[in-house]
Amino acid sequence: MSQFLEFTVLGLILGSVYAISATGLVVTYTTSGVFNFAHGAVGMIAAYGYWELVTHHVPGALAMVLVVLVAAPVFGVFIEWLLMRRLLGDTGERPVMVTLGLLAILIGLALVLFGENRGDTLSPLVNGTIRILGVGVTAQDLVIAGSAAAIAAALRVLFHSFRLGVALRAVVDDPELLATAGASPVAMSRTGWVLGSVLAALAGVLLAQQQQTSLDTYTLALLVVSGFAAAVFGRLRSVPLTYAGGLVLGLAVVYFGSYAQPHLGTLGPDLSAALPMIFLFAALIALPSVRLRAVGRLSTLRPPRVATGWESLIAAGAFCLVALACSMTLTGTVAGGTSSFGVILDHTMAYGIVGLSLVLLVGYAGQVSLCQFAFMGIGAFLMGKVAGGGSLLGLLLAAVVCAALGALIALPTVRLRGLYFTLATFAFADAAYTGIFPDTRVLGQGLNVGQIVLPGLSFGSNRAVFLLLAAAFVLTALLVLAIRRSLLGRRLVALQDSPAAYATVGLNAAFTKVAVFAIAAGLAGLAGALYGTAAGTVGTSDFDIFTGVVFVLFVVVWSVRTVSGAFLAALSFAVLTHVWTNGVGLFAGAGIVLVGWTPNGILGIGPLARLVPERWIGRRHRATGDAGSLVGVVDGREGEIRAAG
């Protein structure tokens, strides 16, 4: 019994940690309509700022005030002015991309300024231990539990009993109406971001103080991720429900880890780390479907040109020649390691295929997926394990199993609106990365993926394996382009443009979305298998969730609607990760700011757009319709038109 009480107290404290970050997310969403993926990163920067001040002998309480009540509001005003004002009312994928870009740029900044790990712990604001119900609790834990409850209560009062709070809730629904009532929507939006930043900073410093480990950039920035589930539990709108969701989640994690996990220990991977994400996935599935509506808003985006069959074949031929030339510089076997140039080449091809899957998914179909790297990891695992390592069958299996898994994930989630779908892919990616991949039976620190050996043909040399990857990339590129020019491509673009019209011409939107997600997952799985066989050994860190997110940003920055964009994203990503790891996030983040004004990415900028060898399908067979006569009724889809009248 006393043990149960202890677990309960621990669970409530952990739940308060979740709640404190989740309520901040809810505040930002309620006041701006933006789900702020960078919320944790703001807290991380605040924690570092606090640490800097304290190491320069500023008293803890004063440092806290400076960080939370001075620096954070200034930061909130700044990002509202720079980025968020432009997103008010945008329901597309742009807000997600912009906040992910902010996450990347803040992590990049922290890496440059503070390094990945400070090797220092923050001393808590208050020290000491108190016994509650026979359980020893640190004063810091109590401060967090108290803050979480106080914040939730204060926000509840603000949002319902103060004019400012009511107006903050109203601004997202109808900024124009708010203006006619005499309140400035811009001022409201700014206030919302100030409030959100203050809460993020407060949570960041408090949680960093609570962490028993040293200050770690990634840990701090992604700490808030566990709070996503609580925020979704509150439907991103209700502070009390979010607080309750946080506590329930905290209890569930502690109970599961204490009671269930010991019995499962040998059966499966450690699920307790992935539990918040499983909880998030479950909370998302419980949400109501988005209603199909005619919105009457035309997409005015000018899409890039699409290459014709011959054009893409010629480009593919040229690509093959360049790849062949590059391969001449490669020597040695995979087992013996390869040159930096070789690694960059291999990575470009493998990431390139993932990029192509994103072109299909994000560029054509408008579905933002953050879990392509998770499918890569699964592909590499299958390649290494299931087919005995390095069989051609492994490639096939990686593609097929990932496609099936993709369909399984998409089935319950495609009916949700875009943001929730993206969160579901994030939940899956995080669960795979934290819960499944680290298990030594899956990837662990390193899994040996064998080399493909065919009768009379071995892909054990660096040159051969690169050529294999290049061939796979070029074939995938041709496939993606062909899909774009085919009926499938027209359907994907049509679905993105108007779901309501898509349904009313007799097409099943849910089926199409599941299918394209499955195809993209299969491609990512294939890329992972190839990545594995080229690298020889892969580990969990190869399929880092943050790296995966940053790669999505790279593709969006270059141009998520073109095959060239995917290739350039993969190339620059492979080069940057190799030569300047810390710059990867900075590049992606800075690029995303640019995407604000050029939706087609770098390749969408005027003169560059003309260089891209992709254009609208050339027309060959033009029928001579009798213009002027208004009557032409199809009389059999495969048949003839009967011109009447």
Add this chain to the structure above:
Amino acid sequence: MPPADAPAAERPAHAAGRPVLEVRGVAVHFGGVSALTDVSLSVAAGSVTGLIGPNGAGKTTLFNVVSGLQAPNSGTVTFEGRDLARMPPHRRARLGIARTFQRLELFGTLTAEDNVRVGLESSIRWWQWRRLRASFPWAHDVSGDGARAAGSRVVSLADRLLAGVGLAGHEDQQSSAMPTGNARMVELARALAMQPKLLLLDEPGSGLDEHESEALGTLLLQLAADGMAVLLVEHDMELVMRVCDRVHVLDFGHVVASGSPDEIRADPRVQTAYLGAPSGGARPPGGGR
């Protein structure tokens, strides 16, 4: 039942066929606001049925109910004797219900021709490999003659449909860049590409000039003469009076009058519906069928 005094030349030969669409007692509430309180009407094959009424009377809501974008709170919708309750929009469309939208719902990033092609090819399922393959562009460019023929047939059908609504020469224009009138005709061509049995048109005449509007009228009469059932929501009274066999007047959520265009024109309740009750008093009770 074409009225006897209708100009014979403009009336379809077999105006009133069997009822294709039956709407019975449909009600829709949004929160506390009732958009439709009790609507019943039917649309016959081979005829144009008009639906008129002031803004906010619930006309578009009724279209959403029939096409499946809005579930009614009560009432039934039957199509060719089949109850459509709980049937998703895409399955209704496959049964032969096509529609256009008052606020355009084009596939904006596609060209006019590709908009129509999506409609033409909507019957192709993902597993119908041969038909699918025929739609692939390399069928035109790279592979053999059979596939090329099949692929080009779709293109030619699409172009002829566009020519049919007066858009010859506009095939390669991005549809979102077209003026409203032309964009409406692209939507109409896309709907016709599905070969519907029932065509729901939500203000197709707005944004058209006089000549285009007249041509649209002729087209609608021709479609009805070919046996299609057309339900027309329109503010252009001239068009409604010219092409409709029967007109229903919808006001604050229910049908207040039904009849031939001439009966409707003479009905005081219609004047009331459009111009408001005299000096704000109560309006004569509605519901004439």
Add this chain to the structure above:
Amino acid sequence: MSGQRLPAAPPITVDGVRAGYGRIEVLHGIDLQVPAGSIFALLGPNGAGKSTLLKVIGGHVRATAGEVHLGDLPVGGRSVEHLARLGLCTVPEGRGVFPNLTVRENLRIWTYSARIPLGEVEERTYTAFHRLADRRQQAAGTLSGGEQQMLALSRALVSDPSVLLVDELSMGLAPLVVAELYEMVGELAARGMTVLLVEQFVTTALAVATRAAIMTNGRITAEGSPSEMAEAALSAYLAS
């Protein structure tokens, strides 16, 4: 906020206004004089540009040419919220309420332009519209259409504006409710404000209006007394 509050019931002067959305011009040069303290009805068929004109006057849509004056105050370049605090009240098309907020919370938002405490705002509103009193804790979106319009109109009731712009008050409402709402508009005008109505129901609007104009295709085609306009409107609507 800078600027003086508008004087009670100023005239509205529209001078050669052109406006539109993107490249499409909706208003092709509008000249209109709304006399001080009048109830002016702007009539016309669907798509004539009435609502756009109202949006230009309210500061929502910027005129590409010409200027609107409320009394001596030019509208151009001023933000919507600034105009609201100077005494311009807009009851927009559709439902001018926040559906996710309760009745009481909506009234709380009205206090941004009302300059009286919430208690008084509530008292005035519930006195005029008894039905809202019972629903003060109910989300506005769950009210009936008529009740929502009452709530929207209550903004004019509590903020004592100088100019009141009303767009399609009767949309989708039963005639008895419309009559009640227009009765309130008449009462409001009697307190001393200039009222500009956009309305599709000619008879209803002309019953309260002191002057009227007809718009077709982005131009004013007729202007005169309500009785003169009744005839003209009939032919503009039912082309027969």
